Amino acid sequence: xxNSTESQEKSYLKEILQKLQTAHTNLERQIEKYDDExxxxxxxxxxxxxxxxxxxxxxxxxxxxxxxxxxxxxxxxMRRVDRLIESPYFGRVDFLPDDKKDTQDCYIGLxxxxxxxxxDILIFDWRAPISSLFYDFEKGPAVYIAPAGVITGNIxxxxxxxxxxxxxxxxxxxxxxxxxxxxxxxxxxxxxxxxKNIVVTIxxxxxxxxxxxxxxxxxxxxxxxxxxxxxALHRVAxxxxxxxxxxxxxxxxxxxxxxxxxxxxxxxxxxLGEDNIQEIDMTEIAHDLLEDDIRFESFNGQVDxxxxxxxxxxxxxxxxxxxTEFVEELHVYLHNMIQNGFLAVDLDIDKVRIPxxxxxxxxxxxxxxxxxxxxxxxxxxxxIRFNTKNDTRLDSALSRKxxxxxxxxxxxxxxxALYESFYIRSGKEKLFKxxxxxxxxxxxxxxxxxxxxxxxxxxxxxxxxxLLIDEMQDYTPIQYAVIRKLFPCxxxxxxxxxxxxxxxxxxxxxxxSSFFPGSESVKLLRSYRSTIExxxxxxxxxxxxxxxxxxxxxxxxxxxxxxxEKTEQIRIYNLIQEHRQTDYQSLGIICKTARxxxxxxxxxxDQVDDLNYLDFNSKEYRDGIIxxxxxxxxxxxxxxxxxxxxxxxxxxxxxxxxxxxIACTRAMHRLDLTCHGEVTxxxxx
Numbered sequence: 210x211x212n213s214t215e216s217q218e219k220s221y222l223k224e225i226l227q228k229l230q231t232a233h234t235n236l237e238r239q240i241e242k243y244d245d246e247x248x249x250x251x252x253x254x255x256x257x258x259x260x261x262x263x264x265x266x267x268x269x270x271x272x273x274x275x276x277x278x279x280x281x282x283x284x285x286x287m288r289r290v291d292r293l294i295e296s297p298y299f300g301r302v303d304f305l306p307d308d309k310k311d312t313q314d315c316y317i318g319l320x321x322x323x324x325x326x327x328x329d330i331l332i333f334d335w336r337a338p339i340s341s342l343f344y345d346f347e348k349g350p351a352v353y354i355a356p357a358g359v360i361t362g363n364i365x366x367x368x369x370x371x372x373x374x375x376x377x378x379x380x381x382x383x384x385x386x387x388x389x390x391x392x393x394x395x396x397x398x399x400x401x402x403x404x405k406n407i408v409v410t411i412x413x414x415x416x417x418x419x420x421x422x423x424x425x426x427x428x429x430x431x432x433x434x435x436x437x438x439x440x441a442l443h444r445v446a447x448x449x450x451x452x453x454x455x456x457x458x459x460x461x462x463x464x465x466x467x468x469x470x471x472x473x474x475x476x477x478x479x480x481l482g483e484d485n486i487q488e489i490d491m492t493e494i495a496h497d498l499l500e501d502d503i504r505f506e507s508f509n510g511q512v513d514x515x516x517x518x519x520x521x522x523x524x525x526x527x528x529x530x531x532x533t534e535f536v537e538e539l540h541v542y543l544h545n546m547i548q549n550g551f552l553a554v555d556l557d558i559d560k561v562r563i564p565x566x567x568x569x570x571x572x573x574x575x576x577x578x579x580x581x582x583x584x585x586x587x588x589x590x591x592x593i594r595f596n597t598k599n600d601t602r603l604d605s606a607l608s609r610k611x612x613x614x615x616x617x618x619x620x621x622x623x624x625x626a627l628y629e630s631f632y633i634r635s636g637k638e639k640l641f642k643x644x645x646x647x648x649x650x651x652x653x654x655x656x657x658x659x660x661x662x663x664x665x666x667x668x669x670x671x672x673x674x675x676l677l678i679d680e681m682q683d684y685t686p687i688q689y690a691v692i693r694k695l696f697p698c699x700x701x702x703x704x705x706x707x708x709x710x711x712x713x714x715x716x717x718x719x720x721x722s723s724f725f726p727g728s729e730s731v732k733l734l735r736s737y738r739s740t741i742e743x744x745x746x747x748x749x750x751x752x753x754x755x756x757x758x759x760x761x762x763x764x765x766x767x768x769x770x771x772x773x774e775k776t777e778q779i780r781i782y783n784l785i786q787e788h789r790q791t792d793y794q795s796l797g798i799i800c801k802t803a804r805x806x807x808x809x810x811x812x813x814x815d816q817v818d819d820l821n822y823l824d825f826n827s828k829e830y831r832d833g834i835i836x837x838x839x840x841x842x843x844x845x846x847x848x849x850x851x852x853x854x855x856x857x858x859x860x861x862x863x864x865x866x867x868x869x870x871i872a873c874t875r876a877m878h879r880l881d882l883t884c885h886g887e888v889t890x891x892x893x894x
Contacts, residue, residue, distance in 0.1 A: 211314055215380055218370075222297065225316075225331060226375050228324055229294045236287040243280035247273055289320040289482050296372045297322075298332050299409045300343045303366035304351065312365060317343050319408060320482055335408045336450040343367065344416035369409070403476045403830055407439050418731060419444045422451060426728035428681070429703040430718045432756045433747070433874035434738025437703045438474060438844055441677050444701055446481040448675060456674055458484040463677040464692075465490060467509075469823050470679075470844045473830040486677075491688060494695070495654050497669055498661065503625070504648040508683075509803075509825040511651040512711055512840055515864065516802050526640050530652040531685040533720060539656060540690070542631050543663045547580050551619050556591075558610050561603070563591055568615065581665040584619060588612040624661035628653075631660075655688045662694045670695050678702040680843060682709045682716055689716070689724040700725065707751050708871050710840045711864070735759060738846055742766060743873065743880045750891045751870040766873075766880035768855065768888060777853065777885045778812050784851055784881050785817055785834060793879065797847035798836040799872040801859055809853060810836045839868040842875050850876035853883050860889035 212221045250273040254266060261269070298318035305312045315333050317340045322332040333340050338355045342364060345351070352361045371378040411419065418440055421427055431437030441463075449456055458478070463486055465471045471488040478485050492507050499505070506514075514523075529535055553569040556562065571590045575583045592608050595601075603611070621627040632641040643649060649657065676696045678684070681704030684692075702721060709715035722728045734755050736744060740763035748756065769784075771777040781798065788796045800806040803824050810822040819833035823841050835847070852872045854860075860869045869891055873880060882892070 218368075218380055219377055222372065222375075222377055225297050226294065228331065229290055229297060229322065232322070232324070233287060233290050233294065236283055236290060239283045240280055240287065243276050243283065247276045247280070250276065285482075290322070292319050292480075292482070293322055293332065295374060297375075299370055299372065300340075301366065301368040301370070302339075302342045302364055304339065304342055304362055304364055306360055306362040309362075313339070315339055315342075319406075319480075334450065335411075336447045341416060341420060344411050345413050371409075402832070403472070404439060404442075404474045406477050406480045407436060407443065408481070411440075411443070412735070414731075414733060414735070415440045415443075418733075419447050421729070422448070424699075424729040426700045426702065426722075426725040428718050428721055428725075428728055428730040429701070429733060430730065431703060431705055431733035432736050432753055433705055433708060433870075434736035434744075434846075435705075435733035436737055437705070437733055438679055439477065440733070441679065441701050441703050442474060442477040443481070445486060445675070445677065446478060446483050449483050458486050460672060460674040461486040461677070462670070462673045462675075463488050463679060464494075466680045466683065466843060467825065467841060468828045469830050469841060472828065473845060487673075491655075491684065494691075495658060498658050498667060499654075503657075505654045506648050506651040507825070508651055508711075509840065513803060515711060517804070522639075526642070526650070527652045529640055530656060530687065531716075533686045533723070535656075536659075536686045536690050538635070539631060539659065539687070542635065543627070543660060546621075546627065546630075547663055548576070550621075551584075553618055556611065556614055558614065559607060561595060561607065561611060563595065567591070567594075568618070579666045580619065580663060584616045585612065588615040591615065624657060624664045627664070628657050628660040652685075655685070655691050659687055659691050659694070662691065667695060671697075674698050676700045678704075680704050680708075681718070681721060682706050683711060684716055686716060686720060686724070689721055693724050707753055707867070708843060708874075709867055710843065710871070738877055739874060739880075740764075740878060743876050746880065746892075747870055747873045750873060751866055763878050766876075766882065768892060769881060769883040770888060771883060771885045773885050777883050778809070780883050781809070781851055781853055782813060782816055784883075785813075788834075788849055791849075791879075793848035795832075795847040796834045796849045796851070797842060797845065797875055798834065798851045798853065799842045799875060800836070800838055800853055801865065801868050801872075803838045803840070805854060805859075806836050806838045839872045843871055846875055846877055848877050849879040849881070851881045851883065855882040855889055855892060856884040856886040857889050858886055859884070860891055865889075866891050 212218045250269055254261070254269050254273075258266070296318070298316040300317040302315045302317065303312050304315060316331065317335055317337075318332045319335060320332070321330060321334040321337065323330045335343075338353050339360075341353045342351050345353075346364055346367075348364050348367055350361070351364045352359060354360070366382070368380060368382045370380050407415075415436060418427065418429060421444075429437055429441070431440075445461060449458060449461075463471075465474075465488055467490060475485055495505060511527075515527075551569070551572050553565040553572065555565050556568065568587065568591065571594075572583065572587045575586050578586060588611055592603055592611055596603060616622075621630055629641060629643075632638050641653065643653065673696055676692075676698055678692070678700065681702045683704070706715065706717055718730050722730055732755070735757045737759050739747070739758070740761050741758055742763055742765045744756070744758040746766045769777075769780050771780055785796065798806075798809070800809060807822065807824065810820065813836070814820050814822075817834060821831040821833050821835050823831070823835055823837040825841070827841070830845075835845075850872065852869070855869070860866065869889065873882075
């Protein structure tokens with residue numbers, strides 16, 4: 210066994226760091242060489258432009274482009290080496306395959322490293338097949354799947370290291386699962402930054418999700434604090450590594466809840482050496498697909514409406530359009546109308562006379578096309594048939610008239626008219642209320658898009674080969690029906706049914722799987738974020754019998770009951786000042802609604818210098834003390850959380866319960882709730 214003692218390990222670390230520094234120097238020289246060659250090439254073309262013919266200019270430009278590409282690749286490699294210089298590796302597994310005599314000593318880090326091409330690997334990328342041994346097994350019999358097949362053998366040693374700025378802070382070795390010690394150390398850390406990678410503490414059930422390369426659609430139901438978003442991003446990094454020749458970051462996309470969350474997670478992939486993937490939200494998808502003259506309410510607007518102004522008639526419309534029955538009814542209607550709604554009549558324009566039967570015959574032969582193209586192609590075929598039969602050529606004006614008459618044989622001029630007809634023909638007019646000139650209600654946006662996708666095909670997202678959908682519970686069945694049509698690619702879908710910001714439209718993994726036949730579903734039940742005490746309080750608000758908290762203790766959450774709104778604000782200010790005296794880095798003040806958060810921000814901003822307000826229009830995550838709504842806080846985490854207005858008056862509906870649960874489960878180490886008046890029943894139960 211090499212490096213059996215801690216002192217030997219530290220000596221080996223110095224050797225590795227020296228080799229990494231040498232690699233960095235060599236790469237730096239290569240980059241300088243490419244820079245010089247690029248400049249020389251530009252100077253040559255400029256100085257000799259009068260003497261060079263077209264082929265010579267093209268050749269020299271090609272050489273410059275090749276040097277630019279090589280330089281960029283070398284720069285990316287140097288950045289990977291720089292990350293390894295900071296922390297070369299975090300794990301080691303000594304593995305003896307059954308068919309070998311020599312044990313393989315595998316040091317595992319963020320990236321692969323060897324001194325030269327073809328040399329032995331000194332550090333294995335955490336995504337390499339053999340690295341799965343570190344995450345999936347302890348000492349003893351083990352197995353991993355390599356490109357050559359299944360490799361069985363025995364692990365004789367497993368170690369974990371904490372190396373920061375090139376210094377080994379600790380080394381752990383044990384016959385039992387040593388992940389627990391490292392996990393406790395990492396979970397006890399404070400945080401004031403965006404989401405980070407978790408390669409050091411990936412657990413076995415998480416590793417299975419990350420490395421799943423067989424599922425076309427993988428649905429992950431994860432409890433609050435289970436790390437599902439981080440795992441999904443590590444899955445992206447693994448897939449990019451595994452399929453580097455065919456899959457690239459610009460072929461992947463994530464549907465995220467808002468821009469703040471997208472910015473919050475933007476560090477993870479670059480830390481893992483990959484470019485960030487494209488990010489979009491459902492509102493942007495709607496803007497991409499709908500005509501510019503169709504204005505519509507946002508999802509955030511709908512949630513705000515539900516929290517303040519909803520009545521039973523509106524709720525009835527929202528519930529109906531969030532049901533799978535609605536999707537089925539709309540689909541059947543659209544299918545029947547498109548197949549049977551075309552009313553062919555005899556065409557008689559100037560010298561052109563075409564029987565209705567001929568028109569219907571051509572239309573029926575084009576069933577494989579979407580409606581808009583089908584109507585246009587029917588007219589084109591009729592014109593070609595007439596020209597061929599009469600040995601003539603119709604002028605463009607007459608051709609346009611024929612096309613217009615054929616298009617009018619379908620009774621609805623566009624997707625909006627067809628969608629509106631669904632309610633009229635089914636006797637459900639009261640479920641579609643839209644006044645001309647007013648924004649379309651959010652619950653009608655994606656049913657309209659679904660209708661439009663029957664009208665005409667969209668290729669807007671055909672380049673996407675893998676789609677991530679975060680906060681899956683907040684998307685309705687009709688939205689999943691739209692996603693299925695827009696993204697005919699592999700998918701990873703994740704969320705938590707207990708964290709819906711709109712329980713009237715919440716979607717379960719079972720409902721989601723019905724839209725993606727053959728999908729695989731997995732559960733993440735261990736919660737890593739919060740202490741046992743915080744988790745216990747969250748369980749009182751919304752019980753999840755399957756949740757398994759990691760055994761990490763802290764202070765009991767405190768409920769501060771005040772006698773007025775003014776004294777509550779004073780208590781919140783004092784809690785902020787207390788926070789500044791602790792080692793905690795991040796503090797989130799999470800209100801039920803954006804309106805309440807804005808009001809509290811206005812009351813405190815003159816007293817608290819670094820108080821940042823995040824709302825639906827915010828574009829980036831900010832350091833400092835953050836005040837926001839439960840809706841915006843989803844997916845974020847803080848060392849300490851203050852939940853204001855935790856009274857019966859504020860939190861009393863099923864939606865309120867969900868929002869309170871979301872707010873409380875953002876806390877890692879400390880949780881305080883304040884209220885004036887009677888405390889909410891969700892905390893007194």
